[in-house]
Amino acid sequence: MSRRTRDGHKGSGPGAISPDGCAVDLYSRLVAGAEPDVVAAALPAHATLLELGSGAGRLTRPLAERGLVVTAVDESAEMLARVRERVPGIRTVQSPIETLDLEERFDAVLLASFLVHTGDRRVRDGLLAACRRHIGEDGCVLIQREGLDWHTRVPREREDPSGCTVRIVSAEPVGDGVNSVVCEYVFPDARWTQTFLSRPLTKEAFEGCLSAAGLAVDAYLTDDGTWVRARPERR
Known part of the structure; x- marks a missing residue:
């Protein structure tokens, strides 16, 4: 379920979502x-x-x-x-x-x-x-x-020591040198997404x-x- 947050920022998944699209239950696991x-x-x-x-x-x-x-x-x-x-x-x-x-x-x-x-x-x-x-x-x-190729090496994924797969799904330009970044966090029992604006x-x-x-x-x-x-x- 998605919840309204700041412009250009949103999150989905179980539990409360902070104004910048971060899922509280997710960040408690990391x-x-x-x-x-x-x-x-x-x-x-x-x-x-x-x-x-x-x-x-x-x-x-x-x-x-x-x-x-x-x-x-x-x-x-x-x-x-x-x-x-x-x-x-x-x-x-x-x-x-x-x-x-x-x-x-x-x-x-x-x-x-x-x-x-x-x-x-x-x-x-x-x-x-x-x-x-x-x-x-x-x-x-x-x-x-951010790393030098953080916005260009997409999509990519890694296994996090928290026990989840972290995917950078996309980083798409939205104007004025800013990208809209979509991340996905997949645990065996839960999945969260986060979308936010980032300026290289x-x-x-x-x-x-x-x-x-x-x-x-x-x-x-x-x-x-x-x-x-x-x-x-x-x-």
């Missing part, structure tokens, strides 16, 4: 891969971390287990309820990311799940502005980018977006360039 190790290795021990777009806590729990002090932010109350189930006692904040202002600073901010590729430029700029206003001059932002960004375009938000690349953390650490730009 497990983390190497991402927590990449994030933890880029930060000091016991750093305070603001996780933007935590979803159901796929990364939240392993990051907390690695000693990071995590505050989880998501606009979905259902997603945050799952986070609190996974990590009892964790601080959660329900809010759209682009309007978030906690009036405090963290050692680091995490923007994972390719959120920087949102199709709406204003939302993307708002996401990066939220990252910048929540770190001090010695803080950093960790960002997950070259390395130069990505770094330009960071600069507009007062950030600059400090390091590309993985060989494929999909994980980036940025710091406040020195002007």
